[in-house]
Amino acid sequence: MTPSPDRSPVGEVGRLTGRIRSTPSRLLHEEVLEPQFRYEAAHLLPWYITVEKVFALEYRRMGLITGPQAAEIGRLLHGAAQDGITADPQANMSDIAFALEQHVERGLSEPVTSWHVDRSRNDMQSTAQLLFGRQLLLEGAESILAFGQAAHRLATLTTDLPMVGQTHLQAAQTITPGYYFAAVSQQMAHTLRRLLTTHDGINLSPLGSGAMTGQELAWDRDAMAALLGCRAPQPHALTGVASRAWVLEIAAELSLLGSALSRFISDVMTWGSGPYGFITLPDELSGISSAMPQKKNYPILERIRGKSAHLSAYYLDMLLGQRATPFTNMVEVSKEAGANLLPMFTTLNTTMRLFTAVVENLSFDEHRMRAAVDQEFLGGFTLANQLTLHESVPWRTAQVIAGRYILAAHAAGLPPHRISPDLLRTAAAEHGITLADHETPLATAFKSAGELYEKKSAGSAHPDRVRELLEEQSAQYRELHTEWSARRDGIQAGLDRIDSLLGLNDGVSGGQGTAV
Structure with a gap:
């Protein structure tokens, strides 16, 4: 009977499981299994090899395989990283774990009965x-x-x-x-x-x-x-x-x-x-x-x-x-x-x-950056602080006075550095405030980038x-x-210790020696 175009002929799959008798369909192989295999071969194979080496060491420790058998398995695992393995729906169901297992088994000088006992993918x-x-x-x-x-x-x-x-x-x-x-x-x-x-x-x-x-x-x-x-x-x-x-x-x-x-x-x-x-x-x-x-x-x-x-x-x-x-x-x-x-x-x-x-x-x-700073009234916050701390103006009132001053300066066409004590005096008088010093608060607030250097707190913008x-x-x-x-x-x-314990001293660790 001729297989359908979407079905691969029965191959060696019977030796992988007693439940499934047919290999993966062509559709499943081409759209899912083979692309997954290629990805894992390119990126995860070294880590699969590392895991297999650790398992070999454990089998040796438990007395299920001998030291020479563990070393031979380790060398064959090394070879898988160098020689590469391929997806084969008939031989390995396009599964990288099966492919790696078969690569080792084909290379063993004699069968190792207990290798892969009590194991899961x-x-x-x-x-x-x-x-x-x-x-x-x-x-x-x-x-x-x-x-x-x-x-x-x-x-x-x-x-x-x-x-x-x-x-x-x-x-x-x-x-x-x-x-x-x-x-x-x-x-x-x-x-x-x-x-x-x-x-x-x-x-x-x-x-x-x-x-x-x-x-x-x-x-x-x-x-x-x-x-x-x-x-x-x-x-x-x-x-x-x-x-x-x-x-x-x-x-x-x-x-x-x-x-x-x-x-x-x-x-x-x-x-x-x-x-x-x-x-x-x-x-x-x-x-x-x-x-x-x-x-x-x-x-x-x-x-x-x-x-x-x-x-x-x-x-x-x-x-x-x-x-x-x-x-x-x-x-x-x-x-x-x-x-x-x-x-x-x-x-x-x-x-x-x-x-x-x-x-x-x-x-x-x-x-351009300094020019942008100098054309903005960025010292308004500093001016309000100055009025409160040095002229005893209540904080919210100081904020309003500072805002009034900036509006007046804008209306008069004054840039920030052209301070006007008279405009500040007028803004303060509107709120029944008489200032002892009309010039110092303005000079502190509106000198070029001056407010930058007024910051004192840790984490602030002060350069220090x-x-x-x-x-x-x-x-x-x-x-x-x-x-x-x-x-x-x-x-x-x-x-490094994995390869050392397996007696593999070629400088390549777990197939991934330089990856980390």
């Missing part, structure tokens, strides 16, 4: 995915750290350069780029600390959870977790195979980061717009108009803001992919719901690299306070670098 897959996600998180943290440090460097260079700060999209008070980018730097440090907590919280090994209820042999799950660089095994076997909450926890943090990045880049876009012209980027980071030769555009800024939106979209995709699914091992959760994990981190790293390049190449137009904050941030970044390096080194130490 469920916890193997869950572990490989977690290790891959952890690797992506470590790499993502590096790109966030690089951006945060770039923002910190820019802040240190621009702490004394006045610019208009806005509230409600209106000129409000004087700030500096240093003050602004110190906030950007602070947010990145905050994100990195949260991601450290996330990393440590998710770094629990599912290995040994079995299909869903644990295993029948006395696996040393603590030892296996340590070899994988995990801080402990996942305590509950069902959670080990059913949960992908770690995907959501990472994605949630990156969604929050994307929101913050979108706000920061929106301000940079405003500063670079025609009415402001506070910043410029070099030509190699700029674009042109095909129709308007006078224009120099900054599409890189739009790219950054657009990409930051994807981070929240990926989180929503992953959340909906898990929502209302049974809490057990499910392909829907383990594969579909996490399908965009790699694209999410790819987007994160691209966004961070682009934003880092922008920050490292920003030039500020000091003349910004420098103090940046010094604290320098210490934070040193600590964060140390903490992330410790996580990376700890993982690598475990992976």
Whole structure:
């Protein structure tokens, strides 16, 4: 009987399971299994190999296989990473775990009866995915750290350069780029600390959870977790195979980061717009108009803001992919719901690299920025403070008098630095207030960027306070670098030990020796 176009002929599938007699259909192979296989071969195979090596060590420890057998299995697993394996619906049902198993079995000098006894693909897959996600998180943290440090460097260079700060999209008070980018730097440090907590919280090994209820042999799950660089095994076997909450926890943090990045880049876009012209980027980071030769555009800024939106979209995709699914091992959760994990981190790293390049190449137009500061009555708040603190004018009345003065100055066509004690005297008299000194409060409030230097509180825009904050941030970044390096080194130490215990000393750890 000739197979239908949508059905593959019966091959070796009978040796994989006694329940299914036919190999996957062509449709299932082409649309689902083969693409999944290619993805896992490209990104998860090294971690599947690592897991298999840990299992081999455990079989040896339990006396189910010999030392030479474990070493031979380890060498063959090494070869799988180098030679590659392929999806074959007849031989391995286009399943990477089966393909890896067959690769080893074909290469064994003699059959190893107990290899793969008491085993399930469920916890193997869950572990490989977690290790891959952890690797992506470590790499993502590096790109966030690089951006945060770039923002910190820019802040240190621009702490004394006045610019208009806005509230409600209106000129409000004087700030500096240093003050602004110190906030950007602070947010990145905050994100990195949260991601450290996330990393440590998710770094629990599912290995040994079995299909869903644990295993029948006395696996040393603590030892296996340590070899994988995990801080402990996942305590509950069902959670080990059913949960992908770690995907959501990472994605949630990156969604929050994307929101913050979108706000920061929106301000940079405003500063670079025609009415402001506070910043410029070099030509190699700029674009042109095909129709308007006078224009120099900054599409890189739009790219950054657009990409930051994807981070929240990926989180929503992953959340909906898990929502209302049974809490057990499910392909829907383990594969579909996490399908965009790699694209999410790819987007994160691209966004961070682009934003880092922008920050490292920003030039500020000091003349335009100072001119913008000098044309606004940004010292109104300072004037009210001066009237209260030095003239004993009640605070709300002082606010009204300051506002009256600014209205009168506008009406008279006076710029902020052209102070008029007479106008202040008149504004105060309207409220029955007689001032002893009409000039000093105005001179303090409306000298060029003068109110910037009136700030005294920690964390304020005063350049000295910004420098103090940046010094604290320098210490934070040193600590964060140390903490992330410790996580990376700890993982690598475990992976190195796996090959050492198997007698594999070719310098490649777990097929993934340099990935972390």
